Amino acid sequence: MIVWWSIYFASIPLLSPLQCAISIISPSFITFLLLNVSGIPLLEKSSKEKYGKGKYAKEYNKYIQDTPQLIPFTKSNNKNNTKDKDK
Numbered sequence: 001m002i003v004w005w006s007i008y009f010a011s012i013p014l015l016s017p018l019q020c021a022i023s024i025i026s027p028s029f030i031t032f033l034l035l036n037v038s039g040i041p042l043l044e045k046s047s048k049e050k051y052g053k054g055k056y057a058k059e060y061n062k063y064i065q066d067t068p069q070l071i072p073f074t075k076s077n078n079k080n081n082t083k084d085k086d087k
Contacts (some may be wrong), residue, residue, distance in 0.1 A: 004030045040069055 006029040012020055034040065044064075051060040068074045 001031055001034050029042075035070070044069075 008023060008027045011023065015023060047060075051057070
């Protein structure tokens with residue numbers, strides 16, 4: 001995702017305003033896919049199936065609550081509150 005945005009920002013000086021407006025579609029679409037469709041949600045689903053039950057469930061739930069989804073060193077914005085779902 002960072003690569004797509006870097007290419008976009010590096011190409012801005014070379015593009016006309018119309019080309020800039022059109023070319024922002026690509027990094028925006030990749031970001032949308034990774035955040036909402038094919039990246040984070042699929043990984044979280046498979047991790048929940050693997051670690052969300054059994055002897056590692058408590059540690060996994062704490063990890064999910066404390067770890068940011070994408071950007072390190074930021075407050076966790078995890079929508080999946082696993083504490084309430086396990087009850």
